[in-house]
Structure formats: structure tokens, C-alpha cells
Amino acid sequence: MDTHCIAIRKTGEPCKGSPLAGRPYCFSHDPELAEQRAEGRAQGGYGKSNSARARKRLRGLAMDPIDVNGLLSDCLLKVAAGEMDPGVGQAVASMSRALMAVQETSLLAEQVQELERAAGIEPSNITPIRKVS
Numbered sequence: 001m002d003t004h005c006i007a008i009r010k011t012g013e014p015c016k017g018s019p020l021a022g023r024p025y026c027f028s029h030d031p032e033l034a035e036q037r038a039e040g041r042a043q044g045g046y047g048k049s050n051s052a053r054a055r056k057r058l059r060g061l062a063m064d065p066i067d068v069n070g071l072l073s074d075c076l077l078k079v080a081a082g083e084m085d086p087g088v089g090q091a092v093a094s095m096s097r098a099l100m101a102v103q104e105t106s107l108l109a110e111q112v113q114e115l116e117r118a119a120g121i122e123p124s125n126i127t128p129i130r131k132v133s
Helices: 031-047 050-058 065-080 086-119
Strands: none
Touching: 065 086
């Protein structure tokens, strides 16, 4: 078997990629893998989205109510001591309220799905948000 892919690139030059085992084409040119490449491109775009990047940055940093309580207590002490701008403290408190609301909603969605399963009815289309790990 050839040491290079047998495909011809758009420039008219032969592809210099290594063929897949037992195949004459590299991954980029194998016609049987076109669907897999399309899925990869779609996921690649998803992985570059703002929400996907934020999830990557937050891995392991998800906060439960105890963590939020500690953060808010720390911010309160710093604002009171003049070590933190009150506006920053207010922003932290606002984001903490939003975070807790999302977590409560997710917990309720999980409970609804469990009840629906137990009752043997069609599950709702509510998707619980899992804690980032």
C-alpha cells in the first residue's frame, strides 16, 4: 500500500497525509468517513462557543450553596472593612442569586423527571443542568 493518501488536493497536488490502516485514503479524504468528519466539524464549532469555553473554565469550580455562602460571607466582610468595592460585592451577590436559582430549578427538574418515571408517564422535556465536574 502507498505511504501517502491517494487523493488529490484542491491545489491539484497529491495529498501527503498518511492513509488509514487498510485504506488508501487519509481521514480527511476517505469518502466513507464523510459523515464522521461533518459531525466533528459541527462539534468543533460547538466547542468554540462562548458557553462551551465558559464550561471548560468552570470545570471543578461549580459552587454548591455552602460554597456560595462562604464566598458571600467573605465578600461581606471585605466590603465592610473597605477592602472591596461595594459594587463588586453587589455583583457577586447578584450572580450568586442567579446561580442558586439555576441550581434549584435543575433540582426541581430532576425531581419532576423522577416522579414522571415512577408514575410511568411520558417524561417532560425539561433538561436538568448537571453540576460541572
